[in-house]
Amino acid sequence: MSDKYDVIVIGAGPAGYHAAIRCAQLGMSTACIDKSLNEDGDPVLGGTCLNWGCIPSKALLDISHKFAEAQHGLPDVGVKTGKVSIDVARMMEKKTEVVKKLTGGIPQLFKGNGVTSLPGTGKLLAARQVEYTPHEGKAKVLQAEHVIIAAGSVPVDIPPAPVDGKHIVDSTGALSFDSVPKRLGVIGAGIIGLELGSVWNRLGSEVVLLEALDEFLPMADERIGKDAMKIFQKQGLDIRLGCRVTGAEVKNRKVQVAYKDKDGEQTLEFDKLIVAVGRRPYTEGLLSPDSGVNLDERGYLYVNDLCATDAPNVYAVGDVVRGPMLAHKGMEEGIMVAERIAGQKPLVNYETVPSVIYTHPEVAWVGQTEQQLKASGEAYNVGTFPFSVNGRALAANDTDGMVKILADADSDRILGVHVLGPQASELIAQAVIAMEFDASAEDLGLTMFAHPTLSEAVHEAALGVAGHAIHMVNRKKKK
Ligand code: FAD
Ligand code: NAD
Numbered sequence: 001m002s003d004k005y006d007v008i009v010i011g012a013g014p015a016g017y018h019a020a021i022r023c024a025q026l027g028m029s030t031a032c033i034d035k036s037l038n039e040d041g042d043p044v045l046g047g048t049c050l051n052w053g054c055i056p057s058k059a060l061l062d063i064s065h066k067f068a069e070a071q072h073g074l075p076d077v078g079v080k081t082g083k084v085s086i087d088v089a090r091m092m093e094k095k096t097e098v099v100k101k102l103t104g105g106i107p108q109l110f111k112g113n114g115v116t117s118l119p120g121t122g123k124l125l126a127a128r129q130v131e132y133t134p135h136e137g138k139a140k141v142l143q144a145e146h147v148i149i150a151a152g153s154v155p156v157d158i159p160p161a162p163v164d165g166k167h168i169v170d171s172t173g174a175l176s177f178d179s180v181p182k183r184l185g186v187i188g189a190g191i192i193g194l195e196l197g198s199v200w201n202r203l204g205s206e207v208v209l210l211e212a213l214d215e216f217l218p219m220a221d222e223r224i225g226k227d228a229m230k231i232f233q234k235q236g237l238d239i240r241l242g243c244r245v246t247g248a249e250v251k252n253r254k255v256q257v258a259y260k261d262k263d264g265e266q267t268l269e270f271d272k273l274i275v276a277v278g279r280r281p282y283t284e285g286l287l288s289p290d291s292g293v294n295l296d297e298r299g300y301l302y303v304n305d306l307c308a309t310d311a312p313n314v315y316a317v318g319d320v321v322r323g324p325m326l327a328h329k330g331m332e333e334g335i336m337v338a339e340r341i342a343g344q345k346p347l348v349n350y351e352t353v354p355s356v357i358y359t360h361p362e363v364a365w366v367g368q369t370e371q372q373l374k375a376s377g378e379a380y381n382v383g384t385f386p387f388s389v390n391g392r393a394l395a396a397n398d399t400d401g402m403v404k405i406l407a408d409a410d411s412d413r414i415l416g417v418h419v420l421g422p423q424a425s426e427l428i429a430q431a432v433i434a435m436e437f438d439a440s441a442e443d444l445g446l447t448m449f450a451h452p453t454l455s456e457a458v459h460e461a462a463l464g465v466a467g468h469a470i471h472m473v474n475r476k477k478k479k
Pocket of ligand 2: 243
């Protein structure tokens with residue numbers, strides 16, 4: 001192991017490993033320190049996303065969706081199945097296989113690109129020195145020309161519901177239940193609450209989500225949020241808004257939850273309780289007092305638009321800095337920083353970061369919501385198109401939801417795209433590309449889409465902005 005590197009990256013989650021690989025591709029000697037261990041106690045790369053986040057949750061979402069389809073969807077279209085049951089142990093095994101396949105690929109990518117992997121803990125000292133403590137053995141001080149911090153985030157705890165890892169769990173625990181809980185409580189009806197609540201609801205749990213706010217999904221477009229809530233309630237999710245949890249106690253292997261809502265004090269009993277009230281930046285033991293890196297008022301590492309910290313040649317990317325806690329946002333920041341260190345001038349376009357909730361139907365959006373445009377006073381036009389009249393959605397028996405496009409009233413530039421529907425996570429990519437190239441709704445309307453596809457709903461919504469949608473009667477009629 002060398003003591004000097006062009007770049008040392010702390011953290012090998014999506015933000016850190018993208019940064020490290022790109023630095024090495026650009027010819028810099030690069031080391032990446034990561035302290036994560038897998039369930040067997042072995043060092044593992046990929047951070048939250050690959051091990052305890054995006055990937056395992058999507059494996060469970062896809063498997064539980066297949067289960068729900070086999071139970072309810074297939075008989076509805078004439079496919080006869082026998083009695084459908086779930087083998088939770090096999091489902092978890094499959095999830096682990098997917099995680100291992102992906103996490104096992106990163107060491108190969110590091111090797112192939114020449115990134116030195118250093119399993120253990122990194123701490124930033126003054127003047128771009130990094131103290132590296134391997135899992136076994138003595139600490140050593142390494143020197144770098146540039147340091148990129150990508151230490152990620154951890155779940156937020158709340159005092160009334162302390163996580164015990166058995167009955168009261170965070171998202172990591174909720175990805176590994178060994179059986180389907182009969183009654184499942186979730187504190188927080190945000191992204192994790194909805195995704196993991198859906199997994200266990202599909203497999204047979206009675207799920208109650210206790211959300212502090214009076215509004216459901218306030219970050220989504222209001223109309224989409226309202227429609228989504230109705231659909232999720234129909235699927236069996238009991239979503240209760242305006243609930244302040246005051247206590248959670250484990251008694252006789254059940255969790256008693258006390259909360260207050262508009263009607264006063266309430267209690268509920270669950271077999272398991274998931275606490276999913278947000279995540280916070282992880283900075284424990286990361287910085288020495290003289291590192292020169294500062295935190296902002298919310299505990300994130302302070303960075304400018306280019307992800308530079310207050311310390312010269314020290315950058316920070318991903319969940320540990322401001323902005324949405326999304327894997328793809330961190331990946332783009334990691335690549336931008338690597339290329340800037342190499343003298344190139346890329347930027348991250350924070351206006352086109354897509355968000356997706358992987359329920360069914362999925363919820364996906366990019367850009368501004370209608371309520372944001374109203375609040376800013378910007379004049380806009382709206383085009384919507386429901387999946388209920390889209391040929392492919394009908395053929396697939398998957399017709400819930402709609403596409404909604406918001407465009408500037410003068411320039412017709414697309415300002416926001418919101419999709420509630422099947423494969424919204426894939427459909428939103430077309431909107432991101434269009435917005436990245438500053439497209440107008442007319443540009444999208446003039447583009448040819450294959451028939452029959454779900455994408456045609458995007459096309460029709462774009463045509464609808466000017467009142468030209470073909471497969472629905474337009475409210476506003478324009479020439
Ligand atoms: P992380 O992935 O958290 O990685 C940070 C790494 O740094 C970790 O391995 C950590 O051990 C290591 N580290 C920290 N400090 C040190 C140190 N001092 N020394 C050495 N190593 C250190 N996002 C999406 O975009 N799509 C999704 O579908 C999605 N699903 C999710 C589902 C769940 C259940 C959860 C919890 C999150 C999900 N996310 C999703 C969010 C996503 O996982 C994060 O945004 C992403 O992992 C952040 O990447 P990161 O590289 O910044 O940090
Ligand atoms: P979140 O911010 O999406 O939702 C947390 C919810 O909990 C909010 O609705 C909030 O109002 C509520 N809440 C907060 N305190 C509460 C309390 N005391 N009682 C009841 N409700 C309370 O956070 P999350 O769902 O924990 O997810 C964390 C992060 O992980 C998110 O920021 C998200 O970006 C990321 N993530 C992304 C995906 C994805 O991209 N599909 C999936 C999972 C997680």
